[in-house]
Amino acid sequence: xxxxxxxxxxxxxxxxxxxxxxxxxxxxxxxxxxxxxxxxxxxxxxxxxxxxxxxxxxxxxxxxxxxxxxxxxx
Amino acid sequence: xxxxxxxxxxxxxxxxxxxxxxxxxxxxxxxxxxxxxxxxxxxxxxxxxxxxxxxxxxxxxxxxxxxxxxxxxxxxxxxxxxxxxxxxxxxxxxxxxxxxxxxxxxxxxxxxxxxxxxxxxxxxxxxxxxxxxxxxxxxxxxxxxxxxxxxxxxxxxxxxxxxxxxxxxxxxxxxxxxxxxxxxxxxxxxxxxxxxxxxxxxxxxxxxxxxxxxxxxxxxxxxxxxxxxxxxxxxxxxxxxxxxxxxxxxxxxxxxxxxxxxxxxxxxxxxxxxxxxxxxxxxxxxxxxxxxxxxxxxxxxxxxxxxxxxxxxxxxxxxxxxxxxxxxxxxxxxxxxxxxxxxxxxxxxxxxxxxxxxxxxxxxxxxxxxxxxxxxxxxxxxxxxxxxxxxxxxxxxxxxxxxxxxxxxxxxxxxxxxxxx
Numbered sequence: 001x002x003x004x005x006x007x008x009x010x011x012x013x014x015x016x017x018x019x020x021x022x023x024x025x026x027x028x029x030x031x032x033x034x035x036x037x038x039x040x041x042x043x044x045x046x047x048x049x050x051x052x053x054x055x056x057x058x059x060x061x062x063x064x065x066x067x068x069x070x071x072x073x074x
Numbered sequence: 075x076x077x078x079x080x081x082x083x084x085x086x087x088x089x090x091x092x093x094x095x096x097x098x099x100x101x102x103x104x105x106x107x108x109x110x111x112x113x114x115x116x117x118x119x120x121x122x123x124x125x126x127x128x129x130x131x132x133x134x135x136x137x138x139x140x141x142x143x144x145x146x147x148x149x150x151x152x153x154x155x156x157x158x159x160x161x162x163x164x165x166x167x168x169x170x171x172x173x174x175x176x177x178x179x180x181x182x183x184x185x186x187x188x189x190x191x192x193x194x195x196x197x198x199x200x201x202x203x204x205x206x207x208x209x210x211x212x213x214x215x216x217x218x219x220x221x222x223x224x225x226x227x228x229x230x231x232x233x234x235x236x237x238x239x240x241x242x243x244x245x246x247x248x249x250x251x252x253x254x255x256x257x258x259x260x261x262x263x264x265x266x267x268x269x270x271x272x273x274x275x276x277x278x279x280x281x282x283x284x285x286x287x288x289x290x291x292x293x294x295x296x297x298x299x300x301x302x303x304x305x306x307x308x309x310x311x312x313x314x315x316x317x318x319x320x321x322x323x324x325x326x327x328x329x330x331x332x333x334x335x336x337x338x339x340x341x342x343x344x345x346x347x348x349x350x351x352x353x354x355x356x357x358x359x360x361x362x363x364x365x366x367x368x369x370x371x372x373x374x375x376x377x378x379x380x381x382x383x384x385x386x387x388x389x390x391x392x393x394x395x396x397x398x399x400x401x402x403x404x405x406x407x408x409x410x411x412x413x414x415x416x417x418x419x420x421x422x423x424x425x426x427x428x429x430x431x432x433x434x435x436x437x438x439x440x441x442x443x444x445x446x447x448x449x450x451x452x453x454x455x456x457x458x459x460x461x462x463x464x465x466x467x468x469x470x471x472x473x474x475x476x477x478x479x480x481x482x483x484x485x486x487x488x489x490x491x492x493x494x495x
Contacts, residue, residue: 007227007229008227008229008255009225009226009227009228009229009288012226012227013226015366019366019370022370022373023373029377029378029381032373032374032377033374036370036371036373036374039366039370040367040370043363043366043367046359046363047360047363049255050254050255050356050359050360053253053254053255053356054254055249055250055254055255055256055257055258056257056258057246057257057258057260058257058258058259058260059237059259059260059261059262060259060260060261060280060284068280068284070259073237073258073260
């Protein structure tokens with residue numbers, strides 16, 4: 001799964017896990033540096049997502065075939 | 075022993091056999107039993123009727139009768155309870171009351187001691203509310219173990235409410251301000267009047283069928299008890315209970331409590347509060363990112379610094395400076411000095427010897443045997459190898475112990491391994 005397909009929640013969960021690992025002391029230096037880079041990248045990704053967010057507001061409308069379709073809410 | 079019963083004994087026996095006399099109550103006894111039966115049998119009852127002969131006594135207590143076409147019931151509502159009544163009861167008004175039957179033996183009368191009083195229409199709703207609440211509670215629908223956790227960062231939020239009105243506006247405002255990343259999906263429903271409950275329940279089912287949202291907000295703005303009634307209907311409660319998607323119930327104002335609130339996974343006092351509950355605040359999130367960036371950098375820098383210090387300590391150690399070599403050099407130079415004039419050499423020798431002594435002291439400090447000064451001993455086996463574990467020792471082998479200033483040998487006995495827990 002590429003980063004673009006990951007949900008914000010997935011990215012945040014990964015970030016939170018990394019941060020709590022980094023706060024512990026048992027990491028090897030190499031791993032700590034790698035995880036640090038990854039965490040900074042995740043923050044960057046999450047920030048970009050928030051910056052780009054334009055809230056989509058839709059309503060569900062019943063269609064003739066009994067299903068639903070999304071319509072923008074005015 | 076008398077073979078013939080005495081007349082007096084006979085007469086006592088006849089008396090005892092008169093059952094009707096044995097079952098005669100005193101007035102107090104029968105009143106006591108009536109009291110017990112009535113007070114136990116009617117300890118918590120709802121009664122509907124019309125108020126008549128209402129007297130507000132100067133003590134603050136209310137005395138009145140409840141009546142209908144066929145009967146009347148003397149009632150009292152004491153001051154402590156009637157202070158909580160939110161309307162003005164008057165003669166002829168239809169009311170619903172809750173209370174218990176109490177018997178007053180000195181006058182042989184029973185009455186209803188009222189602790190709650192509601193206007194009749196509201197009383198019916200109240201009764202329906204209490205009954206459904208009791209029923210669903212008994213089924214375990216309010217159990218904390220049923221409650222689902224809310225997602226921390228929902229990608230899509232479903233809303234079941236009226237498309238017009240303050241509730242949807244408030245929720246959209248707050249969601250947009252706090253977390254525009256989440257898509258909002260509204261399923262417009264009627265929130266009051268005929269069919270509202272069915273529409274709300276169907277909307278919850280629909281959201282579960284399309285299964286695109288991670289959390290649902292179900293509610294409406296404030297209104298009267300009748301306006302909010304759809305959220306007290308069993309069909310809505312069941313739809314909420316069955317939902318696989320966590321639901322936040324947000325009905326009316328802080329003071330309104332509905333059955334939906336009890337069944338939902340989370341209860342918010344208002345629609346706005348519900349919106350705040352389901353998403354994080356992006357401002358706090360961005361602030362957290364900043365803090366994490368800083369602490370991550372100082373964390374890695376700290377690690378590198380600590381490794382650097384350890385490297386420095388190793389690099390600066392005498393072990394790496396190879397003090398033996400330095401000492402040899404000095405000895406060679408001392409040899410050369412000996413060839414020179416005695417006086418000048420003598421001074422230098424004194425000086426260099428002092429420096430040499432210092433170096434020996436330093437080298438000695440690195441010597442692991444230095445620890446012997448503190449009273450420890452180094453124990454070697456028969457082959458001279460240092461023993462590090464009891465596993466290397468067996469009864470009867472020769473042990474060599476080296477102390478600070480000498481050595482001693484002995485034979486091992488009573489070898490016993492310490493249990494490590």
